[in-house]
Amino acid sequence: MKAIIATWSFGLKAVEAGWRILRNGGSALDAVEASIREIENDFSNRSVGLGGYPNIAGFVELDAAIMEGSTLRAGSVAAVRNVQNPISLARKVMEKTPHVMIVGEGATKLAKIFGLYVEKVDLQPEARMEWERRLKTAVSTPQKEGTIEFWLKMAAEGHYNHDTIGCVAMDDNKNIVAGCSTSGYAFKLVGRVGDSPIIGSGLYANSFGGAAATGLGENIMIHNVSRMVVGFMEQGIPADEAAEKTVQHLLKIGRRIDRISFVSLDKDGCFGAGTTEKSFQFAAMSDAFSEPRLLMVEKGVRLSL
Numbered sequence: 249m250k251a252i253i254a255t256w257s258f259g260l261k262a263v264e265a266g267w268r269i270l271r272n273g274g275s276a277l278d279a280v281e282a283s284i285r286e287i288e289n290d291f292s293n294r295s296v297g298l299g300g301y302p303n304i305a306g307f308v309e310l311d312a313a314i315m316e317g318s319t320l321r322a323g324s325v326a327a328v329r330n331v332q333n334p335i336s337l338a339r340k341v342m343e344k345t346p347h348v349m350i351v352g353e354g355a356t357k358l359a360k361i362f363g364l365y366v367e368k369v370d371l372q373p374e375a376r377m378e379w380e381r382r383l384k385t386a387v388s389t390p391q392k393e394g395t396i397e398f399w400l401k402m403a404a405e406g407h408y409n410h411d412t413i414g415c416v417a418m419d420d421n422k423n424i425v426a427g428c429s430t431s432g433y434a435f436k437l438v439g440r441v442g443d444s445p446i447i448g449s450g451l452y453a454n455s456f457g458g459a460a461a462t463g464l465g466e467n468i469m470i471h472n473v474s475r476m477v478v479g480f481m482e483q484g485i486p487a488d489e490a491a492e493k494t495v496q497h498l499l500k501i502g503r504r505i506d507r508i509s510f511v512s513l514d515k516d517g518c519f520g521a522g523t524t525e526k527s528f529q530f531a532a533m534s535d536a537f538s539e540p541r542l543l544m545v546e547k548g549v550r551l552s553l
């Protein structure tokens with residue numbers, strides 16, 4: 249049974265790319281990497297890849313991770329600059345180093361070694377304009393440049409970015425792989441890292457199932473959301489019910505639960521999704537469907553397919 253699921257409406261493009269690989273007998277690892285690269289390579293996207301909004305200093309810093317359920321291997325990069333496909337760099341960390349997570353300058357160095365480094369990165373015009381506008385607004389306030397108040401003034405001002413690509417796939421060998429990639433919180437502080445590269449928070453996979461989260465990383469990482477979802481699947485609970493239970497559990501905790509959404513997939517190819525928002529869109533494809541589908545789940549409601 250082959251299956252693939254990805255976050256948000258752009259997940260459809262991701263699922264299509266991943267499905268092409270799965271359909272031709274490719275691995276879930278290749279499928280997840282290809283799905284995520286598809287979104288990273290779209291420079292019109294402001295929350296994934298180098299087309300994303302920058303941090304407050306005007307640099308795009310990216311987070312990405314990948315985890316293979318059958319082996320429990322994982323690779324992750326955080327706050328990395330000048331890399332177009334951080335998901336591929338995360339995979340290199342997993343496959344070519346003894347480590348799980350490499351951040352900042354070290355990740356950039358690794359990108360050079362693996363030929364994933366991009367010398368020149370220009371902000372997309374719209375991202376640059378918005379960054380400059382914020383800089384101007386912050387400069388014209390009484391806050392002094394270089395103080396935390398100045399930077400927070402720049403980062404605040406709404407403009408919540410919520411479109412991380414998270415993807416979970418299973419191949420014919422029942423290997424389940426989860427991955428995610430993001431430019432993170434728009435106009436974040438330099439070095440800010442969200443949930444996406446944190447194993448257990450932004451993603452998790454084992455032989456029972458996989459999950460990938462999206463939304464406000466500061467909340468997702470508090471609850472280790474992806475590990476929670478897979479934890480339910482370990483008890484033999486299918487992905488749709490595991491998702492529902494996760495949302496119920498979060499609602500019961502009742503704190504720091506805003507803007508949490510996720511997708512899940514279990515070893516039997518059952519899909520799940522959950523959200524603490526009003527609703528959440530995602531895409532999925534499996535042997536059971538005739539073509540990739542865009543789907544939606546509402547807060548507190550079990551996904552029905």
Ligand code: SD4
Nearest residue numbers: 410411412432442463465
């Ligand atoms: C983060 N969770 O860095 C990411 C952002 C995101 O959907 O998911 N956007 O907090």
